[in-house]
Amino acid sequence: MDNHKLNKILLVFEGKKGSLISILQRVQEEFGYLPEEALSSIADFLSLPPSQVFSVATFYKHFFLSRRGDHIISICQGTACHVCGARDLLAVAEKILGIKTGQTTPDYKYSLERVGCLGSCALAPAVLIDDEVYSKMTPDRLKELLTGDLDKIKAQKTPRT
Amino acid sequence: MGRPILKQPERDHKIDSHDALQGLREALIAAGETTRKEVRVCCGSSCISSGADSVREAFIDQIKELELEEDIGVKRVGCHGFCEGGPNVVVAPEGIFYQHVTKEDVPEIISETLLEGRVVERLLYKDPATDKRYIYKRDIPFFKKQKRIVLKNCGHVDPADIEDYIKVDGFEAFARALTGMTPEGVIEEIKQSGLRGRGGAGFPTGIKWETAHNTPADKRYIICNGNEGDPGAFMDRSVMESDPYSVIEGMMIAGYAVRASKGIIYVWSGYPLAVHHLSDAIAQATDLGLLGHDIMGTGFDFNIEIIKGAGAFVCGEETAMIASIEGKSGRPRPKPPYPAVQGLWGRPTVVNNVETFATVPRIILNGSDWYSKIGTAQDKGTKIFSLVGKVWNRGLVEVEMGTTLREIIYDIGGGIQGGRPFKAVQTGGPSGGCIPEELLDLPVGYESLAEAGSVMGSGGLLVMDEGTCIVNIARYFLDFAQNESCGQCSPCRIGTKQMFKILDDITKGKGEPGDIEILLELSDALKKGSVCGLGMTSPNPVVSSIRYFRKEYEEHIYEKRCRALACKPLIHYHIKKYRCKACMRCLRACPVGAIIGAKWQVHEIDQSKCIKCGTCMKVCPPRFSAVECITGPIEELGEKGE
Numbered sequence: 127m128d129n130h131k132l133n134k135i136l137l138v139f140e141g142k143k144g145s146l147i148s149i150l151q152r153v154q155e156e157f158g159y160l161p162e163e164a165l166s167s168i169a170d171f172l173s174l175p176p177s178q179v180f181s182v183a184t185f186y187k188h189f190f191l192s193r194r195g196d197h198i199i200s201i202c203q204g205t206a207c208h209v210c211g212a213r214d215l216l217a218v219a220e221k222i223l224g225i226k227t228g229q230t231t232p233d234y235k236y237s238l239e240r241v242g243c244l245g246s247c248a249l250a251p252a253v254l255i256d257d258e259v260y261s262k263m264t265p266d267r268l269k270e271l272l273t274g275d276l277d278k279i280k281a282q283k284t285p286r287t
Numbered sequence: 288m289g290r291p292i293l294k295q296p297e298r299d300h301k302i303d304s305h306d307a308l309q310g311l312r313e314a315l316i317a318a319g320e321t322t323r324k325e326v327r328v329c330c331g332s333s334c335i336s337s338g339a340d341s342v343r344e345a346f347i348d349q350i351k352e353l354e355l356e357e358d359i360g361v362k363r364v365g366c367h368g369f370c371e372g373g374p375n376v377v378v379a380p381e382g383i384f385y386q387h388v389t390k391e392d393v394p395e396i397i398s399e400t401l402l403e404g405r406v407v408e409r410l411l412y413k414d415p416a417t418d419k420r421y422i423y424k425r426d427i428p429f430f431k432k433q434k435r436i437v438l439k440n441c442g443h444v445d446p447a448d449i450e451d452y453i454k455v456d457g458f459e460a461f462a463r464a465l466t467g468m469t470p471e472g473v474i475e476e477i478k479q480s481g482l483r484g485r486g487g488a489g490f491p492t493g494i495k496w497e498t499a500h501n502t503p504a505d506k507r508y509i510i511c512n513g514n515e516g517d518p519g520a521f522m523d524r525s526v527m528e529s530d531p532y533s534v535i536e537g538m539m540i541a542g543y544a545v546r547a548s549k550g551i552i553y554v555w556s557g558y559p560l561a562v563h564h565l566s567d568a569i570a571q572a573t574d575l576g577l578l579g580h581d582i583m584g585t586g587f588d589f590n591i592e593i594i595k596g597a598g599a600f601v602c603g604e605e606t607a608m609i610a611s612i613e614g615k616s617g618r619p620r621p622k623p624p625y626p627a628v629q630g631l632w633g634r635p636t637v638v639n640n641v642e643t644f645a646t647v648p649r650i651i652l653n654g655s656d657w658y659s660k661i662g663t664a665q666d667k668g669t670k671i672f673s674l675v676g677k678v679w680n681r682g683l684v685e686v687e688m689g690t691t692l693r694e695i696i697y698d699i700g701g702g703i704q705g706g707r708p709f710k711a712v713q714t715g716g717p718s719g720g721c722i723p724e725e726l727l728d729l730p731v732g733y734e735s736l737a738e739a740g741s742v743m744g745s746g747g748l749l750v751m752d753e754g755t756c757i758v759n760i761a762r763y764f765l766d767f768a769q770n771e772s773c774g775q776c777s778p779c780r781i782g783t784k785q786m787f788k789i790l791d792d793i794t795k796g797k798g799e800p801g802d803i804e805i806l807l808e809l810s811d812a813l814k815k816g817s818v819c820g821l822g823m824t825s826p827n828p829v830v831s832s833i834r835y836f837r838k839e840y841e842e843h844i845y846e847k848r849c850r851a852l853a854c855k856p857l858i859h860y861h862i863k864k865y866r867c868k869a870c871m872r873c874l875r876a877c878p879v880g881a882i883i884g885a886k887w888q889v890h891e892i893d894q895s896k897c898i899k900c901g902t903c904m905k906v907c908p909p910r911f912s913a914v915e916c917i918t919g920p921i922e923e924l925g926e927k928g929e
Binding site: 143144145146147148150151178181182185186187188189203204205206208209214241242243244245246247248249250252254257258259260261 | 332333335336337369370371373515516517518519520521524525555556557558559594595596597598599600611612613614615616617632673675676677681682683713716747749751755760763764767771773900
């Protein structure tokens with residue numbers, strides 16, 4: 127872990143009350159996850175017991191304590207997506223990637239996650255790949271996305287239905 | 288990106304009085320008063336995910352190429368709410384509404400509509416039930432039956448251009464409150480209007496403000512609750528993305544009324560565009576001196592900060608949200624003391640929902656009299672619903688309180704897809720309940736929905752047809768609740784888990800006699816014993832669905848049948864021997880090789896291998912229709928199929 131980068135982030139929050147969550151968000155943005163050493167340094171910085179920092183880091187769904195894949199595949203499990211077959215999409219993705227939901231492929235290429243609701247309910251079912259929403263997803267299209275060269279597909283950027 | 292109407296130096300000019308604001312507005316309106324046409328491209332999250340960005344770029348590029356920039360403007364606007372047909376494009380001033388626009392359609396729209404005044408027929412909205420096409424947005428039934436007060440700017444105003452907002456009376460309500468009303472006068476106005484919290488619980492907004500105002504303190508806070516984690520609801524996202532200025536203006540008015548100097552917007556982590564637009568809006572308002580120190584020379588200071596949530600649904604509960612802002616785990620605490628008395632850092636804090644804040648400027652501008660005439664005697668004003676599920680027209684709809692569910696689903700939503708029969712509508716998300724057909728004429732309101740065993744909640748409306756299983760939906764919501772429970776109090780932590788387990792068993796055909804009674808008993812315990820609203824309301828989907836659809840639960844438990852054919856363990860695919868032509872299609876398509884047979888040999892499904900994916904049924908030619916999906920114990924298969 128790059129201590130220099132971490133210190134740079136911490137400096138911004140010097141003297142700010144209640145900034146633990148914002149710090150964790152910034153650190154995760156920088157490193158992709160929350161390395162254990164970083165959590166200890168943050169605890170020192172805020173003069174908090176490490177247990178409290180770990181407690182907060184494990185309470186919120188958006189914090190990750192281990193390295194994640196280059197591409198994050200989040201399959202929306204909101205209500206509208208649920209009735210339009212989101213569970214099947216999750217099963218398909220698990221099968222294609224060979225991992226369970228919440229896991230990362232051994233080559234660190236993909237992480238598979240379920241997400242509560244993306245707010246794209248009128249275009250259900252929705253899948254979020256990195257920061258892009260793909261709407262009205264079908265198992266076939268998902269298969270195409272996950273087995274093809276994702277970088278190339280994203281470059282063409284045609285998430286049309 | 289709006290057209291830069293005013294040059295940069297003038298922008299640096301602060302708005303230091305009500306007159307200055309009015310002057311700027313008049314100048315902006317005069318500068319924009321031309322007869323030129325405008326293309327309004329919706330750039331809400333949903334339309335962007337359908338490709339709106341490339342459509343907008345194509346318009347800009349091609350109009351530039353044709354040197355038509357003087358005559359045709361391209362404006363990014365917020366969400367029309369009709370996300371199903373995105374990307375949406377409106378040609379103003381006529382109001383021609385195009386759907387599913389791709390960048391390939393752009394040249395045609397320019398040459399036909401913008402230059403020749405002709406309509407591109409195929410891009411018009413077509414009513415799926417009647418096949419009738421509509422030219423103008425205002426005529427489309429989806430929009431016609433709505434009453435858009437909170438959403439009035441969505442689809443018209445550029446969400447990233449404060450001047451565009453100022454043109455449509457933006458910040459006028461704030462200026463009037465600040466320079467012409469006392470804080471007590473503002474609170475009285477809100478009280479008189481009858482506005483109730485739009486986050487779901489419906490607490491009178493004016494009383495909340497008054498409590499915070501009357502509690503002695505050295506500092507007070509305004510918090511905007513944008514932690515819209517409700518699955519199936521996206522009105523707050525849309526308002527924050529499409530009309531961020533109304534939200535901050537509402538907060539500014541609240542800040543003045545309760546004498547707070549700091550506002551915080553807590554935004555759901557999954558809404559990056561909302562964060563982006565709100566940050567922009569705050570920066571622009573600060574630039575113009577509408578936020579900051581000594582606003583309009585009145586001595587009133589107000590600043591707004593954005594805090595991104597970290598993915599905890601429970602943080603939508605006000606005390607949990609406050610804990611989260613303080614940097615702690617978001618666990619609710621018992622109330623009282625209410626946040627209006629003791630909130631953030633122990634100070635009086637007003638926590639209101641996005642929609643509530645966005646309503647406030649409209650009330651101050653038009654008066655409480657005007658607002659209190661909208662709606663019913665009990666419920667004033669309008670409510671935004673996110674209409675999703677098996678209806679034709681899905682999206683955001685704003686209707687007057689007291690509108691019936693039937694009007695929303697059939698008149699606005701266009702009815703059930705494929706003309707299938709309606710089964711139920713789930714209102715209020717994980718805290719709400721299922722409402723059956725016999726109650727469709729129920730007028731929407733906080734109390735009327737509660738009487739029917741549901742809640743208004745944040746306004747999710749999930750429409751279900753016969754293909755949606757009620758037990759499966761109840762299981763879904765309890766799965767959500769047990770996942771999102773913060774784990775602090777045992778009724779919620781253990782109760783939701785056990786209820787989920789029982790429901791999961793029922794949908795898997797492992798239900799036992801007595802399950803319904805245990806579910807109801809647990810529901811009662813959760814309702815009485817939980818610390819916060821999440822636990823207290825989490826049994827609602829179960830209790831209401833047992834109340835109206837008990838028969839379906841019993842079928843699952845006693846007969847192992849799912850009439851909606853949605854619970855996989857309870858269904859079987861089967862090939863009718865007398866219809867099968869042994870064409871090998873399903874045999875080849877089956878992903879797990881579960882179909883036995885050969886050419887000239889009638890096919891059969893090996894139930895032990897079948898994963899119930901339904902592929903065989905999809906590939907079987909309609910003229911054969913040999914594959915059927917049936918429910919019930921597998922032993923009955925033979926006699927049923929033949």
